[in-house]
Amino acid sequence: MELTDKLIILADAAKYDVSCASSGAPKRSSKGREGLGSTDGMGICHSFTPDGRCVSLLKILLTNFCLYDCQYCVNRRSSNVPRARFTPEEVVRLTLDFYRRNMISGLFLSSGIIRSSDHTMEQLIQVARLLREEHHFRGYIHLKTIPDADPQLIAQAGLYADRLSVNIELPTETELLRLAPEKNGQSIKKAMGTIRLGVEEAETERKSPRFAPAGQSTQMIVGADATNDRVILDTAQRLYGAYRLKRVYYSAFSPIPDSPRSVPLTPPPLLREHRLYQADFLMRGYGFNAAELPTESGNLPLDIDPKLAWALSNRDIFPLDLNRAEPSLIARVPGIGVLTAKRLATLRQQRRIRYADLIRLRCSLEKAKPFIIVQDYRPALALADSQHLRYQLSEQPAQLALW
Structure with a gap:
């Protein structure tokens, strides 16, 4: 050959x-x-x-x-x-x-x-x-x-x-x-x-x-069996702790030519793989524990990302005053990352944080607004209902179709 x-x-x-x-x-x-x-x-x-x-x-x-x-x-x-x-x-x-x-x-x-x-x-x-x-x-x-x-x-x-x-x-x-x-x-x-x-x-x-x-790294196949996301994330967390892995990779099962009957004939939604990567990133970069990440019947929600799902499940923490909260907690606000949280913590040592500062730092305000308080902004009470917020912030069908 x-x-x-x-x-x-x-x-x-x-x-x-x-x-x-x-x-x-x-x-x-x-x-x-x-x-x-x-x-x-x-x-x-x-x-x-x-x-x-x-x-x-x-x-x-x-x-x-x-x-x-x-x-x-x-x-x-x-x-x-x-x-x-x-x-x-x-x-x-x-x-x-x-x-x-x-x-x-x-x-x-x-x-x-x-x-x-x-x-x-x-x-x-x-x-x-x-x-x-x-x-x-x-x-x-x-x-x-x-x-x-x-x-x-x-x-x-x-x-x-x-x-x-x-x-x-x-x-x-x-x-x-x-x-x-x-x-x-x-x-x-x-x-x-x-x-x-x-x-x-x-x-x-x-x-x-x-x-x-x-x-070192490893791979887990998603959707070749009935294992749910909760078990997958628990396994990933144990592997990170026990073997100091740099990454766990997730591969959505792809039906192969002449697939045996022991595996599914249709693949899982690729968005499920994407949500697992998002959840994994929260565990590695944001200090989340696998048990903190909300699942529905064992799987991560597909219509919203894991960080937003966590925020909606912990409404008692929000809205969060960015002028007082710990940077590690600010980083858990949907639409705000770890680096931005550090910059906000530095900024508030000089003056009070205002809404314009969030725009300048390019926060994803569409997601962040219901969960934050700053000097000149407080979310409207009408947005307090979690189900309503989920509907407002969920990804649109056109976006879901990309996955």
């Missing part, structure tokens, strides 16, 4: 793994190919380096042959899809060719399981080793870790990769056992623990070699 033909197959097969920063893309369907280089299709993804730079990565699989038969995966062994396999040298060649054309800044490499977990992990490491040691490649490398691989191999991968990821796939071990019986939740967590120890040792021991400086 020609290298270009392999690239088409293995770039397309890689788009289902969203454990890098291009997640939430509007299209991941296996019907039709958007073309190599499309950031919402196959071939290219974006990630962030430890210093905050956004970089474009060549996103491919080493192979889509796989010993496992995970029911939600397009590359499962029983799936009727075209198969291909790169050699490590071919991946290196492609990476360097794209890099020299200034099309990418690095590589995101995953793989199906071939021969054994250890053999597959050795092949992934060989790609990174060739890039780093023989070609002196200093671009960004993200390697997918094979959970059942020997911990020494995972430790070796961390010496070459900027980021490692281990996909937990499903939020509960019960569902993982049902849909992917050949995988083991404990081995996944053991691999995450190995990576955490490697990162911490590199951070604390001055003489320790560089180890995955961009940390």
Whole structure:
């Protein structure tokens, strides 16, 4: 098979793994190919380096042959899809060719399981080793870790990769056992623990070699089973605490060719994935606990964002006087972010905050107005009813259709 033909197959097969920063893309369907280089299709993804730079990565699989038969995966062994396999040298060649054309800044490499977990992990490491040691490649490398691989191999991968990821796939071990019986939740967590120890040792021991400086991430598939958002967010919160993950990524399940009856034949609304990302951001950046985020029958509301849902469920806190409240609480006001809350706290040391200041700081006043008090503004009493506010502030059907 020609290298270009392999690239088409293995770039397309890689788009289902969203454990890098291009997640939430509007299209991941296996019907039709958007073309190599499309950031919402196959071939290219974006990630962030430890210093905050956004970089474009060549996103491919080493192979889509796989010993496992995970029911939600397009590359499962029983799936009727075209198969291909790169050699490590071919991946290196492609990476360097794209890099020299200034099309990418690095590589995101995953793989199906071939021969054994250890053999597959050795092949992934060989790609990174060739890039780093023989070609002196200093671009960004993200390697997918094979959970059942020997911990020494995972430790070796961390010496070459900027980021490692281990996909937990499903939020509960019960569902993982049902849909992917050949995988083991404990081995996944053991691999995450190995990576955490490697990162911490590199951070604390001055003489320790560089180890995955961009940390680790994981992916959870949404809608392949009946697990609700409450369980998904609880799982994410535990993972952040136990393994110091940089990110949990959420991938709306996409029905695949010849899907088995064990998984849904229709995808969940992509807006559900978006709400989970918003909720996750509140947990990482705003200090929210998963239990604080309101759900309806276990799922996040689709018509309003999680921050607004929290505010509507805590009306006793509002309206909030921005001239007196703690900055951490101001940041919880819909339409006001963490940075703006800090700027308001600085401003009120000089003078009283006025409505014009909120306009100047570009607050989303349509959302914020019912929840705030400033020197020259207080919300009308008619807006006190939560149901009325929800109706007024919910996203319009035209907006919902975009998701």
